[in-house]
Each structure stands twice: as C-alpha cells, then as structure tokens.
Amino acid sequence: MVDVHRYHEISESTHRIMNPLAPEQVVLLGEICGLGHDQRQLDLASGKGEMLCQLASRHGIAGVGIDVFFPYTTVATARADELGVSHLLEFLEGDAATYASEPASFDVVSCIGASWIGGGLAGTLDLMVRAVRGGGWLLMGKPYVQNDPSPAVHEQLCEGGDFVDLAGTLVRFEDAGLDLVEMVLATEETWDRYAASQWLNVAQWLDEHAHDPDAADVRAIRDHLRRSYLAHGRHHLGWGVFVLRCR
Template sequence: MTALDLPRSFVIREGDLRILNPYDAGKLATLGRALKLRPGTSILDLCSGKGELLCTWARDHGVVGTGVDISTAFTAAARERAAELGVADRVRFAHGDAAVFVPESPVDVAACVGATWIGGGVPGTLEILARSLRPGGMALVGEPYWRREPPDEDAVRACHAESREDFHDLPGLVALFGDLGWDLVEMVLADQDSWDRYAAAHWLNLRRWLDANPDDELAGELRRELTEDPLRHVRFRRELLGWGVFALLRR
C-alpha cells in the first residue's frame, strides 16, 4: 500500500467483485440505457473502483472518459478490465485523490457513485462534480437513503452511519437535490436482492481469504467481521437502507 491508498482489508473484502456497491450488472446496464448515452459522451468517474461503469458503458454506448480512484489495486483492475473489453483506447484510469482531481476539459457527465464522503456528503460532492461539468452537463450521484426509520443507535451504526442525520429518506434526498439547485432527471435504485449479492459476496471473499491466510495480521479483524456482518445485514441493512444512483441537471 502506498501513502495514497485504501487499507488492504478493502481489497480483500471486494475480492473479484467488479461493481463495488449494491448494484448488479443489470442495474448498471439499465442506468446506462436510461441516460440515453451517445457515442463520444465524455464521462469523469470519481472513485471509479474497478472501472466497471466506464468500461461497460464504453463497450455498450461508445462513451469515453477517465476514472480516478485512491486504490492502486482497484485502478490496476480497472485497466485490466478496459483491456479485456477492448476499450482501453477510450477510457483511462488514474490513481489519485478524486476529491481534488479536475480534468483538462469539462465533461458531459461527472459521476461519484457511492463515495460522497469525498465532499463530506451530497452538497459538497455535487460542488466537486460541478467544477468538471460543461454547461448543461449531468451529475451522477450514488447515495444511501433510509428505507425505514432506524429504531435505535445500534441500527444506525449497523448501517455504517454515525447518526440518523447522515442519510435522508428518499423524499428527503430528492428534496435536497432540489434545494441545492438541481433537477432529478433519472434514477435507478438498488433492491434487497442486489444488496444481498453485494454483502454476501464479501462473506465468501472473507472466508476464502481467511482459510488461505490464517496467520495474517488481519485475520483476527476479518474473522470478527465475517462472524458479525451477516447478522447485521439481515437484521438491519437490507431492511432499513436503500441505495440508488441519481442523475441530476443543474437548474
């Protein structure tokens, strides 16, 4: 791990997953079709992970673009995926801090899917995306929301939040976009099945890694995670927490 990187546990947990959020390939494809992407559309994907959004949309819609991610392992996987799909001449991936990256030229679409921590939340992340957009360009934000009111603080923490106020409910999130001066023009939401696919894939990755690395310094920490996370997921996250990608145009 370099000074600018994610902890090794992230790489272990994600394993061979290509989409690093509660979407599946079908929902990612649905989103690409819903946005009516045209060949040559330029996209900046901040916190691009393993590059599946850019790579599959370049293959399916002829987009071009750049992905930026803090993980050296994920960036390397994204470059491999671009080569595998034959789109390495259309998309590139840079290792770096997505919060400060600005492309040389404004883009048609700027995305931050599931990593609004780079801006301290939705408002700050939209400001980051806006500085890279051409006039009339589209922002894509992936963000959790409360499907139901969490009953107590244990439930809040199980959903990776420090307080209820960290997330809005879906009407509140949509209202927030409007309050910030953006029109919501499309959305594709995760569902409980795609949440399960993402969460359960982590458990299998963790178990296989633990079996192969019982003496690693991370083994104790990841053993506890594997023991505790399935119950947290079925008790709290799949019932309480929604997730979606929202397409926005500035008013």
C-alpha cells in the same frame, strides 16, 4: 486494525462492481443518459472501472476514472484492455476530490459509492457540478434509509455517514440546485448478492490465510458487518444511483 481498502480488497475480491446494483442496472444508467460516441464521462472513485468499461464498450463513450487505491486502477486498466476500450479510457490513481478537470468539460460526472469524498454530499455534488457541461448528467450512488428506523438503529446504520430517507435525499439534491430526473435502486435481491458474496470471499480468504496478521481483524469486521446487515441494514438501508441535472 486492518486498512479499510485492504478489507474491501479481500471482501470484494470477486466483484467487478463494488456497489449493490446488478450489472444490467449499471448498463441501464448509460441508456437513461442516452450516451453516445462523442461523449465523455468523469467517474470519481471509479473502483475497478467496470461502469466506464461497460459504457465505453456499449456506447463508445470516452472517460477518465480516478481512484485513490492503486490496485483498483490497475484492475480497471486491464479490464479496459480486455473489453477493447483502452484507447477510450484513462484510469488515474489519486484523491478524486483534488482532481483538477477543466470546468464544464464532461457530459456525465459520476460518483458511485463514495459520496463523502468532497467532505460530505454537498461538497461532492459541488465537485461534480464544476466538472459537468451545461445540460449534462450527474450520477450520484449512495445509501438512503427506509422503513422508518428507530433513532438508535438510524445511528447504527449511518456509522459515520449521514443518510436520510428518499424524500430527504431529494431535499438535499434540491438544496444543491439539482433536479432529480431518474433513479435506479438496488433491490433486496441485488443487495443480498452484494453483501452475502462478501461473506464467502472473506471465509475463503480466512481459510487460506489463517496465520495472516490481519486475519483476526478481517474476521471481526466481517462478523460485525454481517450481523448489522441481517439485524438492520437489509430492512432499513436502501441504495441507489440518483440521476441529476443542474436546474
């Protein structure tokens, strides 16, 4: 079976942002947090580093991004160079769950699209809370269910995750001692852009790698994800970045 990172490297080969938000929504998050020059952000599972690079470029923040997949940290470092913010940002390869930051040392701590890394949402929020200074911001990007799926569809949607609706998501944040103060949600259009652009990337890769040993697996995963998105995900799965502060 093809490695999950390898699959996403292929399916998201043209993506700078590996989540269903539009670029302007990522920028909006920086505005919501009122970011400025003297501030620092820690981004857990930073992918290709686009959020930190954009926020450093627009708001002058400094930051650290950690991702377990080395090719992405290389892309992130090159992007920081390209945008002239490499003196502000550091991208590290590693398991973000074990990153030992100085406690309460960041103004913003984000985890966008990897809410499981701390052993589940509660554990990941706990990691984030430890790293953020008093009065700082947490940005948690994750899926939620919507439009009341049947239990069978709900189970298919979660596929190893544990997602609830928006009200249930609020309860989980409250249980973690956090106040939900804002949110930026993907729209049907931005979800389609994220999902459908991956189909084309995979189709092009398959054209160019017909004899690759991973080709059959890559095609099977793409087929499964495409069918599941069109059958259920598009209607029943939402995605958002939730802006949180410690109570």
